Amino acid sequence: MIAAIRVFGYSLFAIFIGLLFMGIGRKIIARIQLRLGPPFYQAFLDVGKLFARKSITHNFVMDLGMIMSLAGLLSTMLFVPVAGHMAIKTSSNLILIIYLMAIGHLGMAMAAAASGNPNATIGVSRALTMMLGYEIPFFTVMLGLIIFNGTSSLELIAQSQAGGILNWNMVKFPLGFLAAEIALQAIMGEKPFDAMVAPAEIASGPMVELGGKYLGLAFLTHAVSIFVETGIMVNLFMGGASNVFTFVLKQFEIYLITILIEAVFPRFRIEQAVKFLWTVPMSIAVVQLAIILL
């Protein structure tokens, strides 16, 4: 029972932080582009409004897919240690986290494809191609850290960096951090790697047929994915944190970098994006891996 309450609390916390980040991110982008921008709590208002609206669906697969995508990301979130705390004590295995995250993507893709709109399917095809693009450099960086630490537990990797900023993997392995940052940009689907959404070409891709609470669930999924992805980065490179407040602050730093890049870049075509990810961050990651191995 207590475990269920903890899981519920962690889920709400992740959703809250993710939505807060999304709101602040929109504000920052607006200020960079010399606009006033929405208030920082806009994402909450959006979600509230979307859930209050009546919505349309085409078939049960769409409903199932949306639930599956949020469920997949929430369960992934439960494996990411937040400042050393976890909802249920278990080994936070990195490979498990990476694979579990995929179920969220699969659910989202299923819902989008079930909506029957070709734009959505094109978006899904791009998103999956992008996934192959970023997974390789990101995994190569993780592989270096795993071999260096002799463990594939995210918690132990975070603990091994205790004791000051100089012990952080970010400082010890700057090349790896750089490669992971570039890959993270693609993982989060921000510019220049947002070919799967591309509002001007394919009308927001997977989201094109979603409305009402389905779009609301997509918002929540995105919020949780921001939490998970920045959380993994903080644990991998910034030494985790001693308390939740510092952890969230560090997550925000990672998110801020992403947002700043997002605000000023145009968009890669999908094959350009994959080529870029397989050349620039991949070669940086390979150099880092070679340094660790030798």
Next chain:
Amino acid sequence: MVEILLVPLITAFISDIFIKNKRLVWFLFLISNGYILYKLYSLYGKWDLTYILNTDYQIFGAKLSLGLSNNPLGWYFAFFSAVVTLVIAIFSIGFNTNSKGNVAPIWMLIIFANLGIFYAADWITFFMMWELMGWTSFFAITNGNTKALDGAKYYLALSLLGGSSMLIAILLLGAYTKTFIIITSAYRLIQLFNLAEGVFTTILLLFIMAFFIKSAIFPFYMWPSKVYAVGPEDYIAFMSSVMIKYGIYPMAIFIVPVIGNLQLPKIFNAGNWMQYFIGYLGALSAVVGTLLAMFQTDMKKLFAYSSVANMGYILLGFASMSIVGFEGSLFHVVNHIVLKAAIFLSLAAVVYRTGESEMHKLGGLVYKMPITFLTFLFGIIAAAGIPPLNGFGSKWMIIQALMEKKMVVLVISMVFASTGAFMYLFRALVSIFLGQLPERYKDVKEVPYTMSIPMIIMMGLMLLIGVVPGVVMKPLTIALDALGYKVDIATWTTLSSSFKNATIDLKIVFYMFAMGIVVAALMYLFGNKSETIPQHDNYTAGENPIEWGVDADKFNYSYSFYQPFKEMFDPLFERISIDRFFSSIGKNFEYISPTIQGLYKRGEGAVLLFSIGVLLFILGGWIL
């Protein structure tokens, strides 16, 4: 012990006599498979059962005997293939009510060969069963269908190549180790390796070639796509799940222990060259299989290449030469048997109802065939290695083993292949089941109960093995323990590797996922009501196309799904093609064969050939 082989043999003969009576034949097929499963279950734990038929003959000083033994690993392979075969047998009853040919007798003969391969105690029995399996599967694939002949011939030619290389290897092994018993020859090979390094390396490579051909590893990866596309679908489900493992089993009992124990120089402190040879071929199959699977338009070809990629994962686990990798590979064998059978059963159901296997001509079948869709969905989630279904555990173990051995290139290609797997698996899901239903399939119905129940059983199996891997890992570790490996007997739900703090509890993963579902469903219920409307209401912005004098077109984005991505790889595939290499060999043979034919048709040619034969005979005697 022997009755387990006699029953399928007798069933094959009886069903051959009553071949016209389909109902009876398929019922016999089911009963016989049920008996085999029961018998295998009762053989569990009795590892010292043997049945040897001695002869007085000797070849190269090695005693010739035919024998069966209840080898723990052979039992492991045989038992889990029997489970899946039984499920497919139930499916076949429904599937074959209207089929033209009747594949049951020959299939029963293949099951006989199947058990023979897994239970053979010596190489001679093994080879006999291997050859029996080779030519019987040729007839099972063609099954009276002339269109299937090309693919089946390709398969037969490769089988013959593999068979002959294996025969040479067996004879050389017999000549040098003076025994044909599999286990004994492995021990002697390890002891004597340094005396004749060249010969033993050749033996190993010849064996490896034969096994790789049967399991479609890299240079021989073409046959599944040619064969699966044309064979009868229910038999293909058996072939793609069970038969492709015939190369893996002898790798596990012979090649891997031998290479693991040879004292060869190590490269980068990680492994010897043979280990890397196996590993790199496995990695190539995984990567090439994945890439080719992405660009197929025929769903059966797509999953044929996916099998190639999965065989690659298994080899990668072997290449790590650590106990975690070895267990992971053998675990993946069973996982792949289960998930590939599930996928092919659902594809068979689709073909049964629509008669179509080109993916872009299908679409939207989920509204008509929900159980088939769910089976397929479970299958692809398992094949993508996503927890909580069964493909995850074994992939996790293989990746852990490779990371631990610091084989970075191999592990990166493994991750490339399994991420690429999402691409082709999802593409199949979208094109076949999602999107808009074409007009011509609007009367398609769900398959009958005889076919949907086996699919539901397969879903249950995938979930069971995914959440409680102990149902497979316990027998596996007990079998490995009986063979003398130093293993810990697995627990029901946890998997572990030798990394620090690297034990995962799949039960907890399942609970977490279930809780995620609960939270997400609560969010879903928390939102306002939703209304189900036909796709066109939204798609055409509320307008009725008929009123505008146009037809309501249906668009599915499913042909050349990954076009931009494919264009990246086009130059590579244009330059390098193993298929073209093989067909050029074939063409050369075609040029040569009329000449040779001409030789022995005319009298003088026959004389010439005869004298060459005699000369070779004499020379051979002189050399030996």
